[in-house]
Amino acid sequence: MMTWHDVAPEGDFEPDVPKVVQVGDDRIAVFRLDDGFYAISDICTHEYALLSDGFCEEGKIECPLHQACFDIRSGKALDEPAEIDLHTYPTRVEGGVVQFQL
């Protein structure tokens, strides 16, 4: 069953600095971009690495290990060595708290 999970109050988010939530085996990174909040899987699809440790700019996140690059809004893998897109999750702001659905 899909559930909404709290991340943090809206005001706690800084641009380009994700917040990470662990739900069971899933690790989700939530970003504030110009046009809202976006949630992606935090694990690079190339080799195991935490994307939340990577460099984030202009709606893109770069894997800290091997520079695979993903679009945060769509989860799309933008260039090799990543070829598999990231999972994305719906987000909403409920009572001032950012949530994602999983």
Next chain:
Amino acid sequence: MRTVIIGAGQAGRRTAELLRGLDAEREILLLGEEAEPPYDRPPLSKEILLGEEHPRGLMQRDIHAYETQRIALLLGERVEGIDVGTARVAKADGERIAFDSLVIATGARARGLPIAGANDPRVLTLRSMADARALSARLRPGLRLAVGGAGLIGLEVAAAAIQLGCAVTVLEMGDRAMARCVPETISSRIETWHRAAGVVLKFGCRLTAIEPRREALRLYTSGGEIEADLLLVAIGAVPNDELAREAGIAVEDGILTDASGRTSHPQVFAAGEVARIRRPSGRHVRFETWQVAQHQPVAVAHALCGTERPYAELPWHWTDQFGHNVQILGAHSSGLDWLLRAEGERLSCLGLDADGRVQGAVLIDNGREATPLRRIIAAGKPLGRQRLLDPSVPLRQLC
């Protein structure tokens, strides 16, 4: 129009796929000597040794992926010669294949040890998937593994082997770990990881002879004798440039190319590690990295289609050992002044020239700073030491 690519490694695959993306029509033949479809090599000295069969980092596609892209992938095919006069390559089975353009992507091979006893079957090198599987099959708890060379491959193998319970001794002629690519302060950290895990590191230690005995190898070194069950020789790589040289193409420890991969012959290009590439400085440099095999083929594929996308990337490579990720940006030179910038466990080591410009960097568990540093290095502006070392000033603000 037919392009033949000799060598179905990472650079060959990239050239073929990028070329197909630019030109839907041309015939593309990718000839590989190994039986394996193309793969990236970084996992061979890490995940494969630790027993993973198909780590994702291999980027190894099913052969059907090549059919779909209309790339004719011919495996187990050895090319014996190139005749540039008639524009044909000769395969070992005698067949001759005509080309309109040719890409040599034959990579490099492990350098052998020119000493007595080195031909014993217990003396191995690591370069191919077959090498990695052969090594992996022999690593078991209690095995006494000697590694010749404390470079990146030697240390990655040492790290994997000690995790598998082997007794590991690394023999290195020089005085520190990875001396060719990192400054002393980084070497000493890497050495600390190894020693803490139980790896014995012997520096200033030259291997002079191997005496194969029935039960073990006896290794004679400048620092005494040791016994080992297996010796992995990891003392660098040699470019596979013989086909080019025999064809009369200009070669100088690697095939000389311009920044677009053109060789001295107008129909022939070189891709990846076998190429010695002309840099903006005018010097020719050969790189032994994943990066060059991944990105220099972009230049080659464009040049094959008549457009220019010269390769001039800042050199970058990495190693993963004991759960730490080390990234090396730019040229390592002892002429630089190396400064440490620490943010908790994350470390940036910045190499400044006499004018205060960052020329190179080494990052430990700090890959997020690679892109800002790449920009700082490319900008070539002198930056104050105070600001560079102030952890409250993010590096991305300095680029």
